[in-house]
Amino acid sequence: QVQLVESGGGLVQAGGSLRLSCAASGGIFTIGDMGWFRQAPGKQRERVATITEDGTANYADSVKGRCTISRDNAKNTVYLQMNSLKPEDTAVYYCNARIYRSIVAYWGQGTQVTVSS
Numbered sequence: 001q002v003q004l005v006e007s008g009g010g011l012v013q014a015g016g017s018l019r020l021s022c023a024a025s026g027g028i029f030t031i032g033d034m035g036w037f038r039q040a041p042g043k044q045r046e047r048v049a050t051i052t053e054d055g056t057a058n059y060a061d062s063v064k065g066r067c068t069i070s071r072d073n074a075k076n077t078v079y080l081q082m083n084s085l086k087p088e089d090t091a092v093y094y095c096n097a098r099i100y101r102s103i104v105a106y107w108g109q110g111t112q113v114t115v116s117s
Contacts, residue, residue, distance in 0.1 A: 009111030022095030
């Protein structure tokens with residue numbers, strides 16, 4: 001069993017920045033793809049950014065140019081640097097980690113990001 005613990009959410013004004021972190025622990029598995037998803041009230045959960053174990057990143061169009069995903073494989077940690085935040089970025093952000101070469105994936109408990117206008 002893999003546990004994911006997120007941190008770094010909070011309240012920020014529009015145009016501000018936040019850095020989210022997610023550390024994976026437990027189990028003896030190698031972590032493959034990791035990513036960030038978000039869910040705003042009344043909306044479906046959507047992908048924000050993902051990163052493979054070798055560092056290939058992929059972004060949703062809505063955050064391209066404003067967000068950077070990175071990871072530290074030695075620490076099994078993934079980060080999301082978010083800049084130029086907009087009120088529409090307000091959501092609960094969830095970390096996701098997939099077991100290497102497996103369909104098995106785990107979710108974090110979520111961290112709230114609120115962007116005020």
